[in-house]
Amino acid sequence: MDRRLFLTAAGATALAAADRVASPLDAKVARITPEAVRLTWTGANAVSVFVSADPDAKKPAIRPLKAASGGAADLLAPVSPRPYFLVTAADGRQVRVAERLLPLAGGHNFRDLGGWRAADGRQVRWGKIYRSGVMTDLTMADLDYLRTLGLTVICDLRSPSEREAEPNPFLKAGDPKVAAISYDRTTALSGLMKMTTPEAAIQGFANAYVDFLDLLAPHYADMFARLLANQGPLALNCSAGKDRTGMASALILSVLGAPRQTVIADYALSEAYVPTSHYLEQAVRGEAFGGFSQAQSQALAKLPVGVLEVVLGTNPEIMRRALTAIDARYGGPIAAAKARLGLTDDKIAALRRIYLG
Structure with a gap:
């Protein structure tokens, strides 16, 4: 039986947060051409990728770039302005990544x-x-x-x-x-x-x-x-x-x-x-x-x-x-x-x- 059935709502929220820390969504970006980078990630199969020139931009202000799966994807992203990516999983986990x-x-x-x-x-x-x-x-x-x-x-x-x-x-x-x-x-x-x-x-x-x-x-x-x-x-x-x-x-x-x-x-x-x-x-x-x-x-x-x-x-x-x-x-x-x-x-x-x- 799911252990969360025995928890209060607050306890379940805390446990979910702890689980995300224990198994985070992680990603790396490396430039492959002046116009493109390769994104690799672990912790989820399918992700959505957003991009912004602002490293701290909130999700509503970030441009959707690509839905991807399989742990790797090539993304169009010129060198300048410097691209910062937000990678999100369906369960709400997210990670910010840049070169x-x-x-x-x-x-x-x-x-x-x-x-x-x-x-x-x-x-x-x-x-x-x-x-x-x-x-x-x-x-x-x-x-x-x-x-x-x-x-x-x-x-x-x-x-x-x-x-x-x-x-x-x-x-x-x-x-x-x-x-x-x-x-x-x-x-x-x-x-x-x-x-x-x-x-x-x-x-x-x-x-x-x-x-x-x-x-x-x-x-x-x-x-x-x-x-x-x-x-x-x-x-x-x-x-x-x-x-x-x-x-x-x-x-x-x-x-x-x-x-x-x-x-x-x-x-x-x-x-x-x-x-x-x-x-x-x-x-x-x-x-x-x-x-x-x-x-x-x-x-x-x-x-x-x-x-x-x-x-x-x-x-x-x-x-x-x-x-x-x-x-x-x-x-x-x-x-x-x-x-x-x-x-x-x-x-x-x-x-x-x-x-x-």
Whole structure:
């Protein structure tokens, strides 16, 4: 007999909501041509798809695009204005989805932090927080595209020497604003040359990520202050967009209530978007890469290949160990954000009101 027969109306509603959180409708979008994307989804066979240029548009204001079934469908959706999709199932479940990796000609790991689910089933809002690597190669068309997204501020986590070597192209335009705080990266880099095995490299990077809570505390505190002030859409970047930016993103997702496996999954995506082979080829050619000087890059290129693959990639074990160490030292990333970055329970609640939906 259906267990809901024994529940009050309120209890049945709560149980239905819990069931939706336990088995959500999920979807992904990837661009296949300048005029089309491929939508894939799980959790339902048949869905209805709606599209809007507004990531927060309500269903009555969103244009119906397609009814689809089977878990995948190709959709007509030009690059600009940026399309945001609402995917709905017959039972009322729904999910918002957009391209995670932005379609930029000169982008480097430039992606949206939206769409990830918090533990309560809500999603991080699309089009509010972006993460990226170096932006030097962005084209004029890329800059115009990012401005159409309403980007207002970029938190540049790079050191002064990195910013000087590869200036952010938005500095000349003055819009969006580029916020940066100076620090010395030398000590953080020196340990890389001593890594002789992949295991040592994994642990070394995990340790470095924990140390970012000291080295980059002013940067991360400023980032959260801007998010609290709702200065977004906001982007944060370093050189590769995977280490300093990876820890910043892990802190943001953790504060917003994302499960640990989600935090680690977001971190690991950098290697999918910029494979280690990309950097290895540069290393073989003796070129500067990943925010390192040419001399540093040439020294790194002499490390064993297994070590280089860890240094240049995003092995999930690195973030897993870093978060475990933060658990031991602070009581978890949320506690660390309170201890080191000026957050409070009220501020965390405010961030969740602003960035979850």
